[in-house]
Amino acid sequence: xxxxxxxxxxxxxxxxxxxxxxxxxxxxxxxxxxxxxxxxxxxxxxxxxxxxxxxxxxxxxxxxxxxxxxxxxxxxxxxxxxxxxxxxxxxxxxxxxxxxxxxxxxxxxxxxxxxxxxxxxxxxxxxxxxxxxxxxxxxxxxxxxxxxxxxxxxxxxxxxxxxxxxxxxxxxxxxxxxxxxxxxxxxxxxxxxxxxxxxxxxxxxxxxxxxxxxxxxxxxxxxxxxxxxxxxxxxxxxxxxxxxxxxxxxxxxxxxxxxxxxxxxxxxxxxxxxxxxxxxxxxxxxxxxxxxxxxxxxxxxxxxxxxxxxxxxxxxxxxxxxxxxxxx
Amino acid sequence: xxxxxxxxxxxxxxxxxxxxxxxxxxxxxxxxxxxxxxxxxxxxxxxxxxxxxxxxxxxxxxxxxxxxxxxxxxxxxxxxxxxxxxxxxxxxxxxxxxxxxxxxxxxxxxxxxxxxxxxxxxxxxxxxxxxxxxxxxxxxxxxxxxxxxxxxxxxxxxxxxxxxxxxxxxxxxxxxxxxxxxxxxxxxxxxxxxxxxxxxxxxxxxxxxxxxxxxxxxxxxxxxxxxxxxxxxxxxxxxxxxxxxxxxxxxxxxxxxxxxxxxxxxxxxxxxxxxxxxxxxxxxxxxxxxxxxxxxxxxxxxxxxxxxxxxxxxxxxxxxxxxxxxxxxxxxxxxxxxxxxxxxxxxxxxxxxxxxxxxxxxxxxxxxxxxxxxxxxxxxxxxxxxxxxxxxxxxxxxxxxxxx
Numbered sequence: 001x002x003x004x005x006x007x008x009x010x011x012x013x014x015x016x017x018x019x020x021x022x023x024x025x026x027x028x029x030x031x032x033x034x035x036x037x038x039x040x041x042x043x044x045x046x047x048x049x050x051x052x053x054x055x056x057x058x059x060x061x062x063x064x065x066x067x068x069x070x071x072x073x074x075x076x077x078x079x080x081x082x083x084x085x086x087x088x089x090x091x092x093x094x095x096x097x098x099x100x101x102x103x104x105x106x107x108x109x110x111x112x113x114x115x116x117x118x119x120x121x122x123x124x125x126x127x128x129x130x131x132x133x134x135x136x137x138x139x140x141x142x143x144x145x146x147x148x149x150x151x152x153x154x155x156x157x158x159x160x161x162x163x164x165x166x167x168x169x170x171x172x173x174x175x176x177x178x179x180x181x182x183x184x185x186x187x188x189x190x191x192x193x194x195x196x197x198x199x200x201x202x203x204x205x206x207x208x209x210x211x212x213x214x215x216x217x218x219x220x221x222x223x224x225x226x227x228x229x230x231x232x233x234x235x236x237x238x239x240x241x242x243x244x245x246x247x248x249x250x251x252x253x254x255x256x257x258x259x260x261x262x263x264x265x266x267x268x269x270x271x272x273x274x275x276x277x278x279x280x281x282x283x284x285x286x287x288x289x290x291x292x293x294x295x296x297x298x299x300x301x302x303x304x305x306x307x308x309x310x311x312x313x314x315x316x317x318x319x320x321x322x323x324x325x326x327x328x
Numbered sequence: 329x330x331x332x333x334x335x336x337x338x339x340x341x342x343x344x345x346x347x348x349x350x351x352x353x354x355x356x357x358x359x360x361x362x363x364x365x366x367x368x369x370x371x372x373x374x375x376x377x378x379x380x381x382x383x384x385x386x387x388x389x390x391x392x393x394x395x396x397x398x399x400x401x402x403x404x405x406x407x408x409x410x411x412x413x414x415x416x417x418x419x420x421x422x423x424x425x426x427x428x429x430x431x432x433x434x435x436x437x438x439x440x441x442x443x444x445x446x447x448x449x450x451x452x453x454x455x456x457x458x459x460x461x462x463x464x465x466x467x468x469x470x471x472x473x474x475x476x477x478x479x480x481x482x483x484x485x486x487x488x489x490x491x492x493x494x495x496x497x498x499x500x501x502x503x504x505x506x507x508x509x510x511x512x513x514x515x516x517x518x519x520x521x522x523x524x525x526x527x528x529x530x531x532x533x534x535x536x537x538x539x540x541x542x543x544x545x546x547x548x549x550x551x552x553x554x555x556x557x558x559x560x561x562x563x564x565x566x567x568x569x570x571x572x573x574x575x576x577x578x579x580x581x582x583x584x585x586x587x588x589x590x591x592x593x594x595x596x597x598x599x600x601x602x603x604x605x606x607x608x609x610x611x612x613x614x615x616x617x618x619x620x621x622x623x624x625x626x627x628x629x630x631x632x633x634x635x636x637x638x639x640x641x642x643x644x645x646x647x648x649x650x651x652x653x654x655x656x657x658x659x660x661x662x663x664x665x666x667x668x669x670x671x672x673x674x675x676x677x678x679x680x681x682x683x684x685x686x687x688x689x690x691x692x693x694x695x696x697x698x699x700x701x702x703x704x705x706x707x708x709x710x711x712x713x714x715x716x717x718x719x720x721x722x723x724x725x726x727x728x729x730x731x732x
Contacts, residue, residue: 005563012555146381148576148608156610156725172589247552248583249608251576253382257550292556298519298546300556 004170009293010286015177015246017285018184022239023262024269024277025191026232032208032272033228036122039129040109041236042259043136044102048237049250050140052098053151056159060090063154091160098241099234106233107226115222140252148251151244160245180242187235188278195274204228208272261288264304268311270321279319283307370675371414374399374662375436375466376655377447377457383424383549384574386604387449387651391471392419394655395446397642402663413675415663418442422453424549424574429453430460437464441679443687444469444662446655451475452521458483465684467691469661471654474598474622475525479708485688487709489658489700490622491716493522496597497529499716500620503730504568504595505537507718508618512540514566516557516581518549518573526597527572534570542566547581549573554581558588567592574599579608586613593617601650601719601727611725618720618730623700625717625729626653635699657698665690 023045030038057064058073059080065073080090113132117125152158166173195201206214207224215221243258244250265284269276284304291303311319376395378388399415402408408415418439420432429448436442437460445461445468448454454473461468462483470478470488474496479486504510513534517527524546531541542564545557558581561569569585571578571594582594582605595618596605606614626632626648635656639648669686670678677683695704701713720730 002563005559008559009556012559016553016555141381147385147604150579150608150610152610156607156612158610174587243552248580248610249552249576253550254552289556292545293560296545297516297557297560 002170005293006290007171009289011171011173011177012293013286013289014282015180015285016289017265017282018181019239019242019246019258019281020262020265020285021188021278021281022184022235022242023258024266024281025188025274026236027263027266028269028271028274028277029228029232031266032274033204033211033225034114034118034125036114036125037129037263038114038229038232039126039259040113040132040136041232042255042262043133044106044109044233044255045236045240045243045258045262046140046250046252046255047105047136048098048102048233048240049151049244049254050144050240051101051237052094052241053149053244053250055094055097056090057153059093060159061153095238095241098237102237102240103230103234106229110226110229115225137252137255144252146252148249151248151250158245158248176246180246183238183242187238188274191231191235192274200224200227261304264308268308268318270315270318273318273320276318276320283319369412369414370670370678371416371441372666372678373439373442374415374417374659375420375432375439375442375445375447376417377420377422377429377432377436377445377453378449379424380419380421381423383422384449384576384599384602386575386602386649387472387599388421388424390649390652391447391449391655392417393639393643393646393649394471394652394657395659397638397652398656398659398663400642401638402660402667407667411667411670411675413666413670413678415666417446420447422448422450422457424450424453426450426452426456430456433457433460437461437466442466443666443678443684444691446471446659446662448473449651450520450522451478451525454478454486455481455521458486461485465681465688467662467665467684467688469658469691471651471658472598473522475521476529479710483709484692487661487691487694487705487711489654489661489698489703489711489713490598491711491714493525493529493597495714496620496622496716497526498533500570500595500597500618500718501530501533501537501539503620503718504570504618505534505539507730508568508593510539510568512542512565512567513570514543514545514561514564514568515541515570515572516545516547517571518551518577519546520549520573522597522599523549523572523574525572526599527570530570530572530595530597547573547577549577551577552580554584555588557581558584558590561585562588562590566590569594571596571600575602575605575608579605579614582609582617583613595619598622598650603647603649603727606721606725606727611721614721615723615725616721618718619727620716620718621650622654623713623715623717625719626699629653629699629701631697631699653699657700657703660696660698661691661694661703662687664694664696 026041065077080086109132113128114125117128203219203224206219265280266277269280287307288300288304292300376392378391380388399417422429422432449472451473462485467485472490473488474493476492476494515527515531517523578596578600593616598621601619601621665687668690704712718730719727722728
């Protein structure tokens with residue numbers, strides 16, 4: 001087992017970790033403010049993948065323009081399919097639409113499934129979340145497809161070529177990996193700055209510390225919570241689109257395992273703590289990748305959860321759970 | 329207190345109302361069949377146990393198509409009309425999951441008119457379900473179970489029309505080593521009864537031929553992330569990757585292999601013999617991949633042309649998947665047994681315990697020329713038809729019999 005093998009497996013792990021971190025932020029953001037675990041979050045991740053696929057097909061699959069008979073699609077598709085600029089715009093629009101649609105859906109879910117239960121015992125919103133999760137899975141199963149769908153155009157061509165791009169000292173790196181790692185790091189940095197530096201971010205931190213007191217100080221609690229329910233799902237949706245592009249398919253129940261893993265990542269990092277979620281995500285991704293590369297693929301989940309147990313034994317609050325006083 | 333009590337009363341009445349509705353429904357269906365009794369028609373049911381919402385859905389849908397086609401043809405035949413017999417089907421969605429499969433089996437056996445089950449797809453599901461059918465004296469004919477030990481569990485009610493892993497795995501390994509000339513293999517399975525059994529048999533034969541198994545790994549049937557595995561395969565220097573499992577994960581493994589620079593073919597069993605495999609992997613990635621499947625290609629079978637014509641008439645625009653023809657044969661096995669028992673004991677006795685036992689005995693004596701070849705069973709319930717065909721994805725993006 002050479003060094004380049006180790007580096008390649010680590011790179012696989014960082015990429016996976018970036019996806020976990022993006023999803024984990026959604027769990028931790030909501031937990032930080034509401035002390036509630038949003039079990040529907042994994043379904044929002046899944047929906048992000050579906051919305052992204054829909055947008056990509058609509059904007060760049062000639063077969064869709066033909067099938068729907070929508071004449072105005074053709075010039076739009078010609079634009080998105082021509083040249084580098086069109087391609088960059090296609091990717092940007094896809095991520096933006098997916099994030100906004102799923103973000104708004106997240107706000108809807110909060111408004112109708114969680115807000116009425118805000119003063120109920122803590123178990124009630126949890127059950128409500130599980131209900132939303134089952135509802136969303138079955139909605140996709142019934143209205144879209146029960147089959148696994150390929151993340152490609154109708155003719156089987158990929159939207160983004162995930163082929164090996166270049167070779168750095170014997171380590172093969174693909175464009176998709178760089179894209180995922182860079183985007184997740186940028187988004188994590190932006191969110192961190194937003195929460196720690198802006199006025200709204202301060203309102204979020206205040207709400208997380210003491211909801212009632214923040215309300216008395218003039219913070220609009222409802223919009224702060226709604227904002228958390230927009231940002232979390234939006235990041236989850238971006239991870240969903242990446243997941244589709246990187247691994248190559250979407251399915252109605254695809255959110256379950258990444259959801260559990262990301263939740264684990266959030267707990268490892270210290271749930272409620274943003275930087276903890278990022279750290280936990282990357283750590284879990286790397287551990288999983290190295291475990292399957294050096295021990296056995298069959299044991300990767302076992303080892304990942306052993307890490308969780310060890311962290312919880314020695315630092316029950318998670319890695320960064322106690323070091324930072326502020327949640328969020 | 330009174331409001332609480334009132335709420336309780338309301339709850340009870342709602343439950344009672346629901347119960348009435350439910351039993352009402354049940355009574356209605358029963359009534360339907362006795363209403364049909366004005367023409368003295370007896371109705372018996374064949375259950376279709378298949379993955380329909382999760383697991384290998386494309387294959388499960390094919391099982392439903394094949395069975396319904398056989399039943400439709402039977403109901404139109406003069407033979408059934410003379411006997412005053414109608415056959416209907418009911419679908420049970422096992423999701424490819426043993427626990428759910430057990431629930432489906434319980435549901436099926438609790439239906440008194442159900443006399444036979446066409447299914448299941450997954451060997452792991454059958455391992456649970458077959459015992460429940462056995463207790464209910466319901467015959468089970470599977471079009472697709474390949475785990476060797478299923479016919480060694482002492483279940484007299486179990487039959488299958490497909491060859492098993494100990495035939496399929498070695499045949500594919502021989503092809504990989506002798507015909508395709510691959511010397512080093514990496515073997516992966518999805519940790520299901522089906523996948524592990526097949527991969528073990530394949531690896532055993534590949535090594536017996538003198539090939540080298542450079543690595544043996546497991547994933548799960550729900551995994552989509554094989555990046556770490558692909559890096560491992562790349563470092564192993566394998567010339568072929570064998571995957572024991574179904575097309576969902578196999579396709580993604582093939583895709584991620586080719587994208588990750590492992591440009592060697594993937595080989596799988598009958599679980600990946602489906603157009604969905606090529607669609608999910610992408611034709612460019614799947615080209616050159618192999619699979620083994622049971623029986624001969626449909627167009628090479630004596631009755632294949634007829635089946636194809638009937639299929640196209642019944643399901644215009646749909647493609648025949650791996651198990652459509654086998655399900656058709658499995659369903660016909662049950663139908664022929666039902667007819668034989670109806671002639672012998674009278675149609676009204678079919679749903680009695682004796683009738684159901686007689687159906688099991690009649691299936692054991694099956695001997696007819698089906699689409700997949702001659703359908704007959706040995707003493708254990710395994711098919712005597714053990715033909716295996718190796719297919720390869722061609723440049724046109726379709727499965728075709730591989731060049732010998």
